[in-house]
Amino acid sequence: MEHKDRTISSIIILITLGLLLYAFSISDTVYSVEGRTLKDIFIYLIDNYLDFILIIYVFICFQIAGYVELKYKQDFITTSFLSILFTPLSILFILQNEVEDD
Amino acid sequence: MNLRTITNALFEFDAHYPRTIIATIILITVLFGWKVPGLEMDPGLRSGLPRDHKIVQSMEIVDELFSGSDILIVAVDSDSLFSTKTLTKLFSFQDSLESLEQISKVTSIFNQKYIVPDNNGFEIEPVLFEIPRDSVGHQQLIERLDKSGMIGNLVSNDYKTLCFIGQINSSFAYDEFEFRKNVYELVNRFSDPEYFYVSSLPITRATVVEYMQRDMRVFTPVAIGLCIFLLMLSFRSWTGVFLPFFVVGFSIIWTFGIMGWLDMSLAFIGTLIPVMLVAIANNYGIHIISHYYEYTKSDTKASRGQILKRTIRKVGIPILLAGVTTMVSFLCLLSHSLPRAREMGALVSFGILIAFILSIILIPSVLVLVPRPHFLSKGVDISFIDSLLVKMGKLFTRYRSIVLILLSIVGIYLAMGIKYLKVDTNPDHYFPKSSTLRIANAKISNAFGGSTQMNILVEGDIFDPKILKNIEILTDHIKNRHDIVTKSYSIVDVIKKMHSGFNGGDTLMEIIPDDVDLIHQYMFMYSISSDGDEFDLILDDIEDPSYTQILLRLEEVQTHAIAEIVEDTEQFIEANFYDQSPMELTGGATLLGVLNHMVIRGQFISLVVSVFIILFIMSIVFRSFIGGLLATLPMAASVVMMFGLMGYLNITLNITTSLLTCILVGVGVDYTVHFLWHLRDHVKDGDSLDEAITNTFRISGKGILFNGLSVVVGFSALLFSVFVPVRIFGILVMGSISFCLFGALATLPALTSLTKPRFLFK
Numbered sequence: 001m002e003h004k005d006r007t008i009s010s011i012i013i014l015i016t017l018g019l020l021l022y023a024f025s026i027s028d029t030v031y032s033v034e035g036r037t038l039k040d041i042f043i044y045l046i047d048n049y050l051d052f053i054l055i056i057y058v059f060i061c062f063q064i065a066g067y068v069e070l071k072y073k074q075d076f077i078t079t080s081f082l083s084i085l086f087t088p089l090s091i092l093f094i095l096q097n098e099v100e101d102d
Numbered sequence: 103m104n105l106r107t108i109t110n111a112l113f114e115f116d117a118h119y120p121r122t123i124i125a126t127i128i129l130i131t132v133l134f135g136w137k138v139p140g141l142e143m144d145p146g147l148r149s150g151l152p153r154d155h156k157i158v159q160s161m162e163i164v165d166e167l168f169s170g171s172d173i174l175i176v177a178v179d180s181d182s183l184f185s186t187k188t189l190t191k192l193f194s195f196q197d198s199l200e201s202l203e204q205i206s207k208v209t210s211i212f213n214q215k216y217i218v219p220d221n222n223g224f225e226i227e228p229v230l231f232e233i234p235r236d237s238v239g240h241q242q243l244i245e246r247l248d249k250s251g252m253i254g255n256l257v258s259n260d261y262k263t264l265c266f267i268g269q270i271n272s273s274f275a276y277d278e279f280e281f282r283k284n285v286y287e288l289v290n291r292f293s294d295p296e297y298f299y300v301s302s303l304p305i306t307r308a309t310v311v312e313y314m315q316r317d318m319r320v321f322t323p324v325a326i327g328l329c330i331f332l333l334m335l336s337f338r339s340w341t342g343v344f345l346p347f348f349v350v351g352f353s354i355i356w357t358f359g360i361m362g363w364l365d366m367s368l369a370f371i372g373t374l375i376p377v378m379l380v381a382i383a384n385n386y387g388i389h390i391i392s393h394y395y396e397y398t399k400s401d402t403k404a405s406r407g408q409i410l411k412r413t414i415r416k417v418g419i420p421i422l423l424a425g426v427t428t429m430v431s432f433l434c435l436l437s438h439s440l441p442r443a444r445e446m447g448a449l450v451s452f453g454i455l456i457a458f459i460l461s462i463i464l465i466p467s468v469l470v471l472v473p474r475p476h477f478l479s480k481g482v483d484i485s486f487i488d489s490l491l492v493k494m495g496k497l498f499t500r501y502r503s504i505v506l507i508l509l510s511i512v513g514i515y516l517a518m519g520i521k522y523l524k525v526d527t528n529p530d531h532y533f534p535k536s537s538t539l540r541i542a543n544a545k546i547s548n549a550f551g552g553s554t555q556m557n558i559l560v561e562g563d564i565f566d567p568k569i570l571k572n573i574e575i576l577t578d579h580i581k582n583r584h585d586i587v588t589k590s591y592s593i594v595d596v597i598k599k600m601h602s603g604f605n606g607g608d609t610l611m612e613i614i615p616d617d618v619d620l621i622h623q624y625m626f627m628y629s630i631s632s633d634g635d636e637f638d639l640i641l642d643d644i645e646d647p648s649y650t651q652i653l654l655r656l657e658e659v660q661t662h663a664i665a666e667i668v669e670d671t672e673q674f675i676e677a678n679f680y681d682q683s684p685m686e687l688t689g690g691a692t693l694l695g696v697l698n699h700m701v702i703r704g705q706f707i708s709l710v711v712s713v714f715i716i717l718f719i720m721s722i723v724f725r726s727f728i729g730g731l732l733a734t735l736p737m738a739a740s741v742v743m744m745f746g747l748m749g750y751l752n753i754t755l756n757i758t759t760s761l762l763t764c765i766l767v768g769v770g771v772d773y774t775v776h777f778l779w780h781l782r783d784h785v786k787d788g789d790s791l792d793e794a795i796t797n798t799f800r801i802s803g804k805g806i807l808f809n810g811l812s813v814v815v816g817f818s819a820l821l822f823s824v825f826v827p828v829r830i831f832g833i834l835v836m837g838s839i840s841f842c843l844f845g846a847l848a849t850l851p852a853l854t855s856l857t858k859p860r861f862l863f864k
Binding site for chain 2: 001004005006008009010012013015016019020023051055058062063065066067069070073075076077080
């Protein structure tokens with residue numbers, strides 16, 4: 001039963017990814033980066049989408065904290081705040097070091 | 103197949119195909135989300151109006167025959183208003199204003215003419231022949247302004263403010279945002295050192311819509327952020343925080359997605375949908391998670407599957423009932439007079455249905471796959487809340503009579519405030535007193551008697567003296583009866599002036615002549631001595647008109663006053679001119695006044711209907727009328743108390759706030775449903791009534807509490823609104839949801855303990 005579940009879900013995920021790639025390829029709203037420096041793109045994003053960037057950042061932090069909570073049995077609230085303050089990826093490095101030390 | 107078999111089958115499906123379920127939901131979300139970026143905003147008025155309404159139909163006639171029924175007023179304030187430099191600049195402004203696409207005609211001292219009596223009858227002369235260059239010319243201009251009667255109309259009494267009245271060329275078919283942008287760009291180009299004030303109902307409407315969009319961009323993340331914060335404190339785990347959150351997110355995407363797939367546009371009222379779903383849609387997930395955690399704590403050795411099976415069996419039906427009652431409260435909007443409100447009712451119901459389905463399918467599928475939060479197995483629990491809830495239950499049952507008497511006194515006192523409740527939807531009052539819009543409206547209102555216009559459309563042989571006299575009688579009646587009407591203008595004023603002018607300017611002769619041929623003659627003389635377009639706004643044809651309109655200027659948009667004018671005018675027409683040419687009130691302001699009251703009345707009716715439907719459903723569910731009454735009473739009492747509180751605090755009811763009351767009905771009943779259902783379950787399991795109340799508080803109390811708190815926290819996002827009434831209403835909804843919550847957690851234990859209703863023991 002589990003094998004069947006895994007197979008069907010993998011097919012559906014592949015279809016979903018295909019759809020997302022197709023949607024991205026036909027989208028005409030993608031910001032043109034041609035002739036722009038990285039600095040221009042950075043300023044454009046900060047000026048127009050600062051709220052979205054912050055929301056996405058916090059969201060990623062929470063997801064990493066959730067992963068750490070479930071995988072390494074850490075406290076979710078503490079990990080979330082650490083993650084937001086010290087960037088989400090650093091939490092994984094901290095945990096990696098802890099495991100090595102042990 | 104009974105509900106229990108369905109919940110078991112559902113659990114089997116969740117347990118065996120969790121990954122497939124998750125992947126399928128993601129795929130469907132992508133498919134729905136596909137159309138979300140292409141969703142169009144529709145700020146236009148036309149699509150939101152009931153097409154069969156007689157005022158809408160008459161507005162369409164006005165659009166076709168004359169021009170739009172809305173006006174734009176630009177007032178210019180200057181200490182040297184009549185200096186050559188300022189007048190030259192303002193003359194140029196007039197040209198620019200006339201060149202705006204949405205403006206059909208501009209009236210100001212630069213193009214106005216007036217009737218001057220002479221030996222041969224009368225002459226039509228412009229008020230301003232040319233811009234005066236010296237003090238003599240300035241003095242002559244002021245004299246002509248006095249004679250022409252333009253002081254108080256186009257120039258203020260202190261000669262410091264001058265106004266331009268632009269006639270907007272359509273009532274519906276233009277983009278109000280574009281119009282507002284064009285007007286402000288133009289005004290900014292000309293302002294300084296003079297002050298320009300702009301006022302117009304379409305500009306106010308566009309500003310309201312723009313602020314609502316801004317509110318949506320602020321509300322949604324703030325509400326979600328606050329809910330996440332609350333869920334973090336409540337459940338202390340990713341599963342407790344993000345599973346209800348994903349349900350909310352997916353239900354919002356699916357709801358907007360279905361709008362996209364059905365080619366529906368997003369009206370300004372639709373911007374409330376995310377806030378409503380954020381506040382409501384996570385409730386079902388919260389109950390599942392809360393019970394899952396409680397059962398895990400009470401039986402740490404049981405497998406995830408066993409705990410989940412028990413959870414779904416215990417909470418499946420109450421959350422189904424909670425979902426159904428919430429949907430019913432929103433589906434009652436289908437009887438609403440406004441198409442957009444009907445649409446919103448259907449869409450929010452769809453969102454709630456999706457949230458319910460996802461809660462019972464997606465959440466168990468994820469819970470089957472991920473380990474339980476480690477703090478549950480460690481035995482570290484949120485015992486403070488548990489013990490507090492249990493103590494509350496015991497307190498309310500022990501002192502039940504005192505609790506009930508106190509609650510009744512407070513409830514009756516608050517409910518009595520309902521007699522002070524006022525309905526007012528003046529869009530100006532949405533903004534703080536310091537806002538540019540309100541300052542401009544106040545300035546224009548003081549100097550020129552307001553910036554809002556009502557129209558009366560008259561059909562028939564317009565130059566017939568009988569019809570003209572009817573117009574005069576009706577206009578006088580409205581002006582004498584309603585202080586809000588500051589000015590009027592109709593063909594009668596012009597004919598009376600011409601008749602007086604023809605009789606040497608004798609003011610006693612400023613009357614409607616009885617001879618129809620004389621009137622035709624006057625009109626002919628006027629047309630040959632002027633450009634001939636002066637009557638475009640009030641006559642459909644200058645030679646043989648069959649339609650005319652009376653223009654009434656209003657001091658401000660007081661919808662209740664407008665509704666009174668409409669009612670009184672209709673009665674007056676019916677009583678005095680029932681067998682004569684048809685006359686009817688029309689125009690954007692009239693429609694606003696009539697619709698607002700219609701909407702709010704309709705909203706009240708749908709509220710009452712939804713309460714009765716919920717009472718009926720609950721009576722069937724508990725197979726007892728008393729059971730239904732107990733489930734509905736706290737919510738109904740909270741609604742009444744909220745309206746009473748609004749009355750005491752002088753907070754008026756408007757369209758937005760009245761629509762939000764649906765939430766109160768839909769959500770308010772959830773707490774009582776959960777409480778009574780679980781209480782009955784515990785009684786069935788063999789507990790005495792007091793033990794059952796304690797166990798209900800221990801097992802389900804936290805779910806009910808967190809559910810209520812998440813709604814309160816979700817609505818606290820309204821405090822960030824630009825609109826004053828929405829902010830206040832946010833506080834009120836938070837307060838009244840707290841009433842509902844308190845009603846479920848205090849009134850119900852006291853009432854059931856006192857009355858020992860039989861349905862609990864069946």
